[in-house]
């Protein structure tokens with residue numbers, strides 16, 4: 001019950017802090033020295049005493065730490081769940097969790113894999129904290145995660161919602177242009193994260209999607225920097241609360257200074273996608289959301305893998321780049337928080353069976369040791385996706401890096417744990433997790449957002465919502481399960497020519513890439529192949545067709561807009577959500593979060609770093625029709641529902 005009341009308090013925004021915790025500064029006459037002096041006869045070390053101020057606790061702990069313990073703090077590694085929520089035993093590609101925690105002394109981890117049982121995940125998390133408590137200093141673990149409230153499933157970028165409430169991708173929030181909804185989402189996501197022990201979000205992704213071919217657009221808020229800035233401020237406040245504390249999830253804003261302007265629209269996870277380019281000299285535009293994030297209290301930042309080409313900056317990956325991390329981010333923009341690198345900059349690895357060289361773009365010839373030194377020199381605090389503390393230890397032992405340099409970063413990292421309350425109560429109530437995660441209310445709000453975010457691009461003769469359909473109406477369908485129509489007492493046929501309507505749920509076009517990991521990135525041309533266009537044309541010619549396209553990238557599909565009687569864009573939605581929109585149970589409310597290019601050639605002709613420069617777009621940013629029949633007064637869906645569909 002304790003956890004549940006904590007939950008509801010946090011939902012109401014009733015954060016309670018002592019004044020000491022808020023500032024971390026001490027009001028009483030208490031100095032680190034005095035706590036050190038009293039160490040010999042104390043019963044409780046000062047860093048474990050929750051009535052002391054955070055700055056003093058940090059100083060006390062740091063003074064007790066060995067070089068090995070400090071080095072361990074500076075790594076943030078992937079954490080796998082073992083069978084039945086046990087600690088992972090490791091395999092030929094990775095060491096056991098016990099080794100990583102007990103010998104390498106890591107305490108920062110990102111949780112890998114879908115959550116299918118909240119209680120089991122919470123029990124696993126408690127086991128991890130128990131293992132942490134058994135280390136010499138008992139420094140608690142901070143568990144982080146990539147987004148897990150949407151539909152994307154990619155081990156490198158996000159996980160399917162699983163047991164969590166499921167929402168449209170962030171693009172769907174951009175389509176709704178509703179900062180209040182974003183805040184509500186973030187508060188709910190925070191509750192679900194807190195319930196299973198996730199205390200750091202490896203998001204939001206505030207890259208501006210000025211290059212329409214980039215595979216990582218679904219995690220962004222689209223093409224407009226101002227809209228992104230407005231929405232991510234609400235996002236950060238929803239996750240963190242007005243002030244970071246024991247009911248907060250700290251956020252990692254990424255990917256500094258904006259991953260959008262990818263050369264040729266490729267992605268910098270991969271060798272062929274190293275370059276970020278600025279032919280329009282428009283880097284400044286991409287900084288707008290980062291400035292807003294800093295103003296909103298963003299605690300952590302992640303630079304992208306890419307290296308800048310054709311700018312005044314050195315053409316090396318952003319985390320290796322002192323001009324980017326120290327001069328631009330810290331000095332010019334005034335960011336004082338933690339900088340964590342993107343995953344895997346030092347060590348070559350294998351992801352889903354695919355060999356992945358370290359993303360050391362521009363510094364490929366440096367040794368692993370030299371890469372680590374470069375990243376520290378650039379001003380980063382933590383190495384993401386790596387377990388190489390021995391490199392840091394060697395750098396200090398060889399005098400290349402001063403231990404004081406580590407202290408600067410380790411202090412920030414420890415302080416974050418104290419502010420999050422992890423030193424005082426790291427455990428969660430596993431039974432409560434089962435009640436909080438995926439509860440009916442959270443799920444309902446997510447489902448509503450999926451429906452509202454639908455964006456109506458075309459609606460000839462007010463075809464939608466489909467009226468007067470009944471058991472005799474015949475549907476030809478693609479992309480979803482016939483049982484969903486049959487359970488609405490509707491008839492499904494197998495040939496377009498036998499149907500009254502066709503309902504197609506299509507994925508936006510992309511060119512499949514090889515490889516286990518690479519295959520989950522939708523990259524390449526924004527057009528359908530000639531064969532696929534011909535296949536669809538036959539359907540459009542045979543029967544009035546409604547198309548729902550999941551626009552994870554701005555597809556170049558003028559022929560769909562031409563051939564379909566009605567066209568919807570979606571940004572992460574269930575098939576039930578689609579059918580509710582088709583039959584008017586819910587009205588689509590979205591507006592496009594980017595331009596839809598006329599062709600892939602038009603996308604190529606645009607400049608990677610410049611928004612809204614595609615010539616003669618099929619639909620423009622902001623386009624989104626509404627159903628003709630409306631109830632008004634914001635009673636979304638309700639009068640349509642009254643029709644009894």
Ligand SMILES: *[C@@H]1O[C@H](CO)[C@@H](O)[C@H](O)[C@H]1NC(C)=O
Nearest residue numbers: 042043044045049050051052
């Ligand atoms: C914690 O610190 C306070 C303030 O210095 C002190 O009064 C108290 O005795 C300490 N508690 C323990 C258990 O050491």
Ligand SMILES: *[C@@H]1O[C@H](CO)[C@@H](O)[C@H](O)[C@H]1NC(C)=O
Nearest residue numbers: 082083084085086087089120
């Ligand atoms: C997991 O739990 C189930 C049910 O308790 C049990 O049958 C199974 O053997 C367990 N698996 C492992 C690897 O412990």
Ligand SMILES: *[C@@H]1O[C@H](CO)[C@@H](O)[C@H](O)[C@H]1NC(C)=O
Nearest residue numbers: 091092093094095387388390
């Ligand atoms: C386990 O850690 C040791 C020490 O860092 C390292 O040499 C070894 O390669 C790691 N093993 C695996 C499978 O990653």
Ligand SMILES: *[C@@H]1O[C@H](CO)[C@@H](O)[C@H](O)[C@H]1NC(C)=O
Nearest residue numbers: 263271272273274275309310
């Ligand atoms: C990146 O830019 C450099 C410098 O213009 C160029 O030589 C290289 O071919 C580009 N592409 C890749 C993948 O490095």
Ligand SMILES: *[C@@H]1O[C@H](CO)[C@@H](O)[C@H](O)[C@H]1NC(C)=O
Nearest residue numbers: 479480481482483484485487
């Ligand atoms: C369609 O749904 C039914 C009922 O939920 C299920 O049994 C069937 O496996 C599904 N078919 C496909 C192709 O997913």
Ligand SMILES: *[C@@H]1O[C@H](CO)[C@@H](O)[C@H](O)[C@H]1NC(C)=O
Nearest residue numbers: 471486487488489490644645
């Ligand atoms: C489908 O038809 C059956 C039999 O007429 C009826 O009982 C049921 O309520 C209908 N379901 C829906 C969703 O209309």
